[in-house]
Amino acid sequence: MASVQFLNVSHSYDPPGTPDDQRTWAVRDLSVTWEDGSANALLGPSGCGKTTLLNLISGLLPAPTRGKVLVDGRDVTGLGARERGIAQVFQFPVVYDSMNVFDNLAFPLRNEGMAESAVRGRVMEVARILDLSDRLKVPAARLNPADKQKISLGRGIVRESTAAVLLDEPLTVIDPKLKWGLRRKLREVQRALGKTMIYVTHDQHEALTFADDVTVVRDGVLVQKGSPKDLHDDPAAPFIGYFIGSPGMNVLACTLDDAGLDCGAFTVPLSPGLRGAASRATGALELGIRPEFVEAYPSAEEDSIPFTVTVVEDTGAYRILTLVTGDARIKARVAENFAAGEGETVGVRFPQAGIKLFAGGRRLV
Numbered sequence: 028m029a030s031v032q033f034l035n036v037s038h039s040y041d042p043p044g045t046p047d048d049q050r051t052w053a054v055r056d057l058s059v060t061w062e063d064g065s066a067n068a069l070l071g072p073s074g075c076g077k078t079t080l081l082n083l084i085s086g087l088l089p090a091p092t093r094g095k096v097l098v099d100g101r102d103v104t105g106l107g108a109r110e111r112g113i114a115q116v117f118q119f120p121v122v123y124d125s126m127n128v129f130d131n132l133a134f135p136l137r138n139e140g141m142a143e144s145a146v147r148g149r150v151m152e153v154a155r156i157l158d159l160s161d162r163l164k165v166p167a168a169r170l171n172p173a174d175k176q177k178i179s180l181g182r183g184i185v186r187e188s189t190a191a192v193l194l195d196e197p198l199t200v201i202d203p204k205l206k207w208g209l210r211r212k213l214r215e216v217q218r219a220l221g222k223t224m225i226y227v228t229h230d231q232h233e234a235l236t237f238a239d240d241v242t243v244v245r246d247g248v249l250v251q252k253g254s255p256k257d258l259h260d261d262p263a264a265p266f267i268g269y270f271i272g273s274p275g276m277n278v279l280a281c282t283l284d285d286a287g288l289d290c291g292a293f294t295v296p297l298s299p300g301l302r303g304a305a306s307r308a309t310g311a312l313e314l315g316i317r318p319e320f321v322e323a324y325p326s327a328e329e330d331s332i333p334f335t336v337t338v339v340e341d342t343g344a345y346r347i348l349t350l351v352t353g354d355a356r357i358k359a360r361v362a363e364n365f366a367a368g369e370g371e372t373v374g375v376r377f378p379q380a381g382i383k384l385f386a387g388g389r390r391l392v
């Protein structure tokens with residue numbers, strides 16, 4: 028078990044000697060610590076630098092262009108993958124199809140010259156954790172992709188010295204029917220072993236169900252690191268508010284005027300606190316509000332803004348309305364018995380307590 032730490036890491040794939048101002052940076056001045064024994068997700072849009080970060084941790088990329096990588100406090104910058112004790116599970120299971128499950132799991136230990144009796148004990152233990160004990164003699168080729176992926180994980184965790192396990196979109200090729208079980212198993216294994224794990228995905232559901240701590244990266248920059256609840260309740264950037272939560276946060280471009288936040292088709296009055304923050308901000312303003320905080324009334328209430336209902340999605344427990352006025356489109360979560368349907372006009376209010384303000388792509392309040 029070990030912590031993994033980045034100190035001011037920047038990485039560019041341009042050839043050595045390229046002047047800094049001509050480089051394209053895949054990772055930019057990123058400092059972060061993934062704590063010993065923690066279950067982490069690394070989340071971000073395609074091309075944001077997730078794979079580069081994983082490869083910098085595992086040693087597949089031995090050294091960043093700038094900065095240091097520490098494993099358990101030890102500077103491993105420049106060391107290769109073997110010297111770091113980091114296991115990696117990829118999208119496609121890495122197993123020897125010709126070997127049975129036992130021999131696949133035993134392979135890393137035998138490679139290290141471990142005595143066969145010790146190999147047996149350790150393999151049995153890992154097979155038990157992974158629910159593979161009844162298939163130890165089955166050739167790996169006969170297993171389904173989810174069980175093959177368990178073997179990949181098993182080969183990673185079978186060495187007790189493994190410092191951390193990196194999971195790179197491990198459910199991508201798994202049949203939807205088997206995904207749920209494997210995701211639960213990954214979580215269970217993390218709990219049982221207390222190993223530091225970093226799970227890379229672009230799927231918010233996978234990230235939030237696996238991890239206690241989520242690191243969000245965009246354009247190679249760390250945007251936020253926190254619990255799933257932190258990210259949901261206090262997103263550091265509009266795209267996190269939109270990305271996390273189902274449906275995501277409503278985000279509207281706006282400007283500040285005497286009446287409040289002018290969102291084009293309507294104006295949202297602001298409390299003195301929010302107005303003060305907005306008036307000091309630099310950069311384009313955006314208003315964020317989660318669908319559950321939007322107040323919708325079946326008839327036009329005093330001070331409410333009229334919107335037209337264009338779509339009603341009934342989840343059985345509540346309804347999600349898509350509401351439109353002018354160019355603005357928002358979603359609101361309402362009760363099952365909400366008495367207005369598609370094509371009707373409803374009144375909408377934006378309570379101050381539910382409003383998040385962003386400026387220049389970053390959270391103000």
Ligand SMILES: Nc1ncnc2c1ncn2[C@@H]1O[C@H](COP(=O)(O)OP(=O)(O)OP(=O)(O)O)[C@@H](O)[C@H]1O
Nearest residue numbers: 040052053071072073074075076077078079080229
């Ligand atoms: N070997 C490489 N040579 C040059 N540029 C690269 C290389 N690998 C990645 N990049 C660039 O670095 C940036 C980050 O890519 P990376 O693959 O780390 O992102 P990612 O978040 O893992 O993306 P995805 O989710 O699509 O796999 C991208 O702009 C990508 O084009």
